Amino acid sequence: MSEHPESSAPRVPDAAPDEAVIVATARDIGLGVDASCLPGVVANRALLRRYADLVHGFALPDTCEPAFEYRP
Amino acid sequence: MTAPAMTDPFDALAIAADIREGRRSAVSVMSATIAAIEVRDTSINSVTRIFGPRAVAEAERIDRRLAAGDDPGPLAGVPFGVKDLFDVAGEVTTAGSVVLRESPPATHDAAVVARLRAAGAIPVASLNMDEFAYGFATDNAHYGITRNPHDTARLAGGSSGGSAAAVAAGLLPLTLGSDTNGSIRVPASLCGVWGLKPTFGSVPREGAYPFAASLDVVGPFAGTLDGLRVAYEVMAGGPMAGLPAVADLRVARLGGWFGANMSDTLAGAIDAVAAHLGGLETVELPEVARARAASFLITAAEGGTLHLPRLRRHALRYDPATRDRLIAGALLPAATLVQAHRFRNWFRAQVHALFRSADVLIAPATVGEAPPIDQPTIMVDGQPVSARANLGLYTQPLSLAGLPILSAPLVGTGGLPLGLQLIAAPGREAALFALAGALAQAGLVGRVPLPASKER
Numbered sequence: 102m103s104e105h106p107e108s109s110a111p112r113v114p115d116a117a118p119d120e121a122v123i124v125a126t127a128r129d130i131g132l133g134v135d136a137s138c139l140p141g142v143v144a145n146r147a148l149l150r151r152y153a154d155l156v157h158g159f160a161l162p163d164t165c166e167p168a169f170e171y172r173p
Numbered sequence: 174m175t176a177p178a179m180t181d182p183f184d185a186l187a188i189a190a191d192i193r194e195g196r197r198s199a200v201s202v203m204s205a206t207i208a209a210i211e212v213r214d215t216s217i218n219s220v221t222r223i224f225g226p227r228a229v230a231e232a233e234r235i236d237r238r239l240a241a242g243d244d245p246g247p248l249a250g251v252p253f254g255v256k257d258l259f260d261v262a263g264e265v266t267t268a269g270s271v272v273l274r275e276s277p278p279a280t281h282d283a284a285v286v287a288r289l290r291a292a293g294a295i296p297v298a299s300l301n302m303d304e305f306a307y308g309f310a311t312d313n314a315h316y317g318i319t320r321n322p323h324d325t326a327r328l329a330g331g332s333s334g335g336s337a338a339a340v341a342a343g344l345l346p347l348t349l350g351s352d353t354n355g356s357i358r359v360p361a362s363l364c365g366v367w368g369l370k371p372t373f374g375s376v377p378r379e380g381a382y383p384f385a386a387s388l389d390v391v392g393p394f395a396g397t398l399d400g401l402r403v404a405y406e407v408m409a410g411g412p413m414a415g416l417p418a419v420a421d422l423r424v425a426r427l428g429g430w431f432g433a434n435m436s437d438t439l440a441g442a443i444d445a446v447a448a449h450l451g452g453l454e455t456v457e458l459p460e461v462a463r464a465r466a467a468s469f470l471i472t473a474a475e476g477g478t479l480h481l482p483r484l485r486r487h488a489l490r491y492d493p494a495t496r497d498r499l500i501a502g503a504l505l506p507a508a509t510l511v512q513a514h515r516f517r518n519w520f521r522a523q524v525h526a527l528f529r530s531a532d533v534l535i536a537p538a539t540v541g542e543a544p545p546i547d548q549p550t551i552m553v554d555g556q557p558v559s560a561r562a563n564l565g566l567y568t569q570p571l572s573l574a575g576l577p578i579l580s581a582p583l584v585g586t587g588g589l590p591l592g593l594q595l596i597a598a599p600g601r602e603a604a605l606f607a608l609a610g611a612l613a614q615a616g617l618v619g620r621v622p623l624p625a626s627k628e629r
Contacts, residue, residue, distance in 0.1 A: 134488075138496060142497045148501075149473055152465075152466035156512050157512055166515065166518055
């Protein structure tokens, strides 16, 4: 793989510890996460990622709009 | 007034008829209801607060109106309970949490509470729930666990577990709940009572504390099908159009996802329903696992975002199980939430296609009977998984489409209660009530009686 100048910039490693990702993401929305919460949040995040993989794994046409104003 | 004969405590319409026709006073009904809760709820913990003085005062007003020749309405004097996320004027709405316990009392009744009161019914108690409605167990760190009246060593289901258990125990003939992913249908199934999740958007939610606004629906539980129907009509603001003839209804059985994992007993009971209806075609919805996933993700993201301001200030006051789920939901990427909402639109089209050839679909409500409290798991694909998170296996995918679904208690399963979902196209609640009535007449569905020693 060729090197680009930007590649020397700090990057989040692919295998960043879940707890570090949670703390950093939470900081982005102004939320501090107490250490006592981290094991439970890690577990729930892992569950949600599995569900997210299912939803992202389904190809939808570009014309399929989000159902923000849903009418059954 | 002479000493009243005992009215069926499960039958809201019989209670109203007794009061309207002078066989019992509303005050005597209310006093007996409060006494029954005080004595008998200790074993199941379905009630969190009793609105005693105000309920008795309201019953006195009903009696005065009747004495004056006034008509208080079709539910005259009927006591009802509310999941503790419905506003009752003058009371604090906790949504099952200590986080809101210091909030000011509600200034108005929730819209559906107001409509029921206008029909003569009287709110008498708030009912236990999973904190902020996030769970299927009604195992509440602040207010305790609600136990199943059929076996107090087992879960009542949730999140509207107090609402289902109070009806099953014969404490209240009518209660209110909410259903985001199955929170009416799951506890109705496990407690053996009737429950209805109306069409999304058809019953007003004003004054009901939200969870995931894209999915939240409010609805009734009742001890009789007729009681459920009248409560729904009052809550919806008017009577349904006439019920269709059952012979004209095209009924099909949902297979695939909805045919896997259920207990043999439950499968046998549904076979009996299908046989009674002449043998049903089995149909399948596509991509049900993804529909469940989308519902799960939308709930997590909307619930987490709703609570974010409070989580920033005092996350540690939440039930730890609720808190950690909400935080994880608040951290979901926008791309995931948007994709879930896009999938919802696609799934809606698939559901509508199925209803071009069927009027009512039937499916199990839960995989089996209520799990034990000391081992709160269910078996899915051969593995034990958390009941709190997975009891909605059959309800969550259908929530995504916003359909009306009636949870009917199956009769003759020989053990603990099991429920059947009757599912219709949007706005076709009348078809559900028509089919449920026919199945009840055939003795296939109906409130599951408690073991004799526990009946009032």
